[in-house]
Amino acid sequence: LGQAEGRRRRAGMRVLVGVKRVIDYAAKIRVKPDGSGVDKANVKMSMNPFCEIAVEEAMRLKEKGIASEVVAVSMGAQASQETIRTALAMGADRGIHVQTDSELQPLAVAKLFQAIAAKEEPKMVILGKQAIDGDNNQTGQMLAALMRWPQGTFASRVDFPEEGRANVTREVDGGLETVSLSLPAVVTTDLRLNEPRYATLPNIMKAKKKPIEKVTPEDLGVDIAAQIETVKVVEPPQRKAGVVLESVDQLVDKLKTEAVI
Amino acid sequence: NRDWLGKYVGMSKLALRPKSTEEVSQVLAHCNRRKLAVVPQGGNTGLVGGSVPVHDEIVLSTSRMSQVVSIDALSGVMVCEAGCVLQTLDEQLSQEGLMMPLDLGAKGSCQIGGNVSTNAGGIRFLRYGSLHGSVVGLEVVLADGSVLDVMRTLRKDNTGYDLKQLFIGAEGTLGVVTKAAILCPPRPKACHVSFLACRSFGDVLDVFRRAKSDLGEILSAFEFLDKESLRIYLDKASKAKNPLPDFDGDFYLVIETSGSNSDHDYEKLEAFLGRCIDCGSVATGAVAQDGAQSKDFWRIREGVPEVLASFGAIYKYDLSIPLESMYTLVEEVRTKLKGEAHVVGYGHLGDGNLHLNVVSEQYSDRVLGMIEPYVYEWTSANSGSISAEHGLGQMKQEHIGYSKSPLAVSLMQGIKDAFDPNHILNPYKVLPTCHARGS
Numbered sequence: 001l002g003q004a005e006g007r008r009r010r011a012g013m014r015v016l017v018g019v020k021r022v023i024d025y026a027a028k029i030r031v032k033p034d035g036s037g038v039d040k041a042n043v044k045m046s047m048n049p050f051c052e053i054a055v056e057e058a059m060r061l062k063e064k065g066i067a068s069e070v071v072a073v074s075m076g077a078q079a080s081q082e083t084i085r086t087a088l089a090m091g092a093d094r095g096i097h098v099q100t101d102s103e104l105q106p107l108a109v110a111k112l113f114q115a116i117a118a119k120e121e122p123k124m125v126i127l128g129k130q131a132i133d134g135d136n137n138q139t140g141q142m143l144a145a146l147m148r149w150p151q152g153t154f155a156s157r158v159d160f161p162e163e164g165r166a167n168v169t170r171e172v173d174g175g176l177e178t179v180s181l182s183l184p185a186v187v188t189t190d191l192r193l194n195e196p197r198y199a200t201l202p203n204i205m206k207a208k209k210k211p212i213e214k215v216t217p218e219d220l221g222v223d224i225a226a227q228i229e230t231v232k233v234v235e236p237p238q239r240k241a242g243v244v245l246e247s248v249d250q251l252v253d254k255l256k257t258e259a260v261i
Numbered sequence: 262n263r264d265w266l267g268k269y270v271g272m273s274k275l276a277l278r279p280k281s282t283e284e285v286s287q288v289l290a291h292c293n294r295r296k297l298a299v300v301p302q303g304g305n306t307g308l309v310g311g312s313v314p315v316h317d318e319i320v321l322s323t324s325r326m327s328q329v330v331s332i333d334a335l336s337g338v339m340v341c342e343a344g345c346v347l348q349t350l351d352e353q354l355s356q357e358g359l360m361m362p363l364d365l366g367a368k369g370s371c372q373i374g375g376n377v378s379t380n381a382g383g384i385r386f387l388r389y390g391s392l393h394g395s396v397v398g399l400e401v402v403l404a405d406g407s408v409l410d411v412m413r414t415l416r417k418d419n420t421g422y423d424l425k426q427l428f429i430g431a432e433g434t435l436g437v438v439t440k441a442a443i444l445c446p447p448r449p450k451a452c453h454v455s456f457l458a459c460r461s462f463g464d465v466l467d468v469f470r471r472a473k474s475d476l477g478e479i480l481s482a483f484e485f486l487d488k489e490s491l492r493i494y495l496d497k498a499s500k501a502k503n504p505l506p507d508f509d510g511d512f513y514l515v516i517e518t519s520g521s522n523s524d525h526d527y528e529k530l531e532a533f534l535g536r537c538i539d540c541g542s543v544a545t546g547a548v549a550q551d552g553a554q555s556k557d558f559w560r561i562r563e564g565v566p567e568v569l570a571s572f573g574a575i576y577k578y579d580l581s582i583p584l585e586s587m588y589t590l591v592e593e594v595r596t597k598l599k600g601e602a603h604v605v606g607y608g609h610l611g612d613g614n615l616h617l618n619v620v621s622e623q624y625s626d627r628v629l630g631m632i633e634p635y636v637y638e639w640t641s642a643n644s645g646s647i648s649a650e651h652g653l654g655q656m657k658q659e660h661i662g663y664s665k666s667p668l669a670v671s672l673m674q675g676i677k678d679a680f681d682p683n684h685i686l687n688p689y690k691v692l693p694t695c696h697a698r699g700s
Binding site: 024025026027028042044046047049052086089195198199200201202204205208 | 355450451452456457502504505523531534535538543545546547548549550551552553554556
């Protein structure tokens with residue numbers, strides 16, 4: 001390694017990014033007739049939008065020289081590798097695929113991340129605030145608790161004022177709140193954090209050669225047994241068609257009798 | 262009375278909105294008896310002034326005839342009324358796993374009757390072909406009010422002359438389309454969109470050559486836009502984003518693949534793109550990773566005509582030109598009009614269809630004189646067509662001679678006389694006026 005590169009490597013930190021394969025945000029979904037879940041057959045799958053934002057943020061840290069290595073982690077069936085490849089095409093250095101065909105709930109995912117973090121020793125784990133299929137918004141928080149690390153959730157901005165610390169501006173109900181975290185820490189991304197880059201050609205070609213390590217929950221010594229059972233999934237009630245009214249009087253009448261005024 | 266471009270304004274005092282074929286029949290029978298001219302109008306998104314009155318012709322709108330009659334998921338044939346909006350049809354078809362065989366920027370407003378009457382092309386022509394192939398049946402009301410039923414839902418029917426073909430592309434001058442049976446392809450399970458930058462038109466043609474051989478059966482769209490188109494789009498469109506901000510390309514391509522297996526298609530696409538990068542034909546590019554990004558790339562290509570329409574003056578040309586010389590015309594017009602106006606070229610490269618547009622702040626006869634008849638003569642000299650897909654309408658009514666021989670035009674006039682002896686259907690359009698009868 002050249003002197004400058006070596007210095008940069010020592011100075012920079014490793015960042016772990018979680019990327020989940022979910023039903024494409026633009027796809028129309030249908031509930032299975034037996035109410036057991038959403039019909040995933042022949043539906044387009046893509047990277048969870050908040051995970052895209054996480055990868056983008058990690059790449060920006062790398063470009064600023066703050067991060068030295070970005071590792072993309074995905075968990076699930078074989079097809080999760082496609083999602084890792086997208087992260088690699090956005091610039092991540094390597095991937096880790098936790099292979100399992102079983103359902104993975106947030107606590108199991110958090111435990112798996114904990115096991116991986118123990119091996120990889122990242123200074124920061126960046127996750128999407130939630131996945132658009134489960135909308136749980138639990139994994140990041142659970143991981144921070146398990147690791148006893150500080151957390152900056154719903155991040156709309158992440159700064160590094162000094163060595164070993166991060167300032168995270170969070171989107172909260174009352175507005176924006178900035179917290180100062182010591183590293184290592186968990187950050188979960190919110191929509192306004194950044195606009196993810198497209199996967200561009202030179203990187204897409206390079207991505208094919210980047211390594212993806214495969215492990216199983218057993219290898220990591222994690223029990224992923226589900227603790228929550230989904231009883232029923234139903235579609236929201238159909239919106240009734242609107243009614244075209246003839247006069248203001250009719251409108252006032254409807255507002256009084258049908259709408260709650 | 263006014264067309265989408267705001268360029269053609271008629272003076273009609275009456276618009277009729279029939280709800281059924283029977284009503285259309287009664288209207289036309291009446292108008293034919295009294296020799297009243299009629300302009301059939303669907304979504305009014307045509308670009309050559311074909312759907313608006315020139316004087317005070319009666320506007321006959323198909324908007325209220327918007328029922329889907331049937332969709333047969335097994336054969337793929339859908340029967341619907343002429344006033345159905347293209348996008349609405351596509352959404353309904355998607356529930357059966359099918360799609361419309363055509364797609365154009367105006368899909369949110371244009372109606373299928375108008376699409377059929379103009380033989381609309383669009384961005385999926387490359388893959389699904391012309392409406393002459395996808396329309397398997399029509400119901401048309403003729404000028405005298407009689408209802409011509411050449412409506413079948415069969416793939417093959419070689420019994421006599423194929424009359425429906427006459428109405429496809431006749432721009433409402435031979436009859437009013439009231440129902441169409443369309444052969445709809447299966448909706449692809451996998452769709453990948455890429456946005457590429459090239460350094461020269463020669464490179465663009467090389468990419469096209471490779472795409473046909475490497476992507477072959479999965480290629481579903483091959484569109485291009487030049488540097489100036491992208492510049493104007495980024496400048497004028499709201500929320501415009503350049504997917505390749507780090508490179509200043511001379512040409513940009515939107516290439517789409519559609520197939521039944523995402524892994525296979527992506528593998529083919531990656532290999533194709535890798536070869537293009539290696540040989541230098543593609544300088545750089547991006548591949549959409551999800552549905553939202555795919556829409557982003559298409560929004561750029563489809564947004565170009567929209568932002569151009571926002572200029573004070575727009576001179577629009579839709580030409581079929583042999584691929585090798587296609588961009589030469591754009592360069593020559595640009596040189597001619599240097600300093601006077603912006604000249605852009607974009608279009609359905611895969612179909613050999615160039616959209617040449619000249620825009621400026623204010624309309625000027627002088628500028629028009631520099632463009633016409635130069636563009637038409639150039640196209641004619643290169644054995645091209647002066648209207649690839651937009652039709653003739655009002656705009657090119659006198660120009661058919663650049664692309665069709667006098668004998669051909671004379672036969673067309675004979676057909677017009679046979680179908681509409683009183684010339685009440687969409688007069689002053691398509692065929693040259695020297696032929697018009699008083700009405």
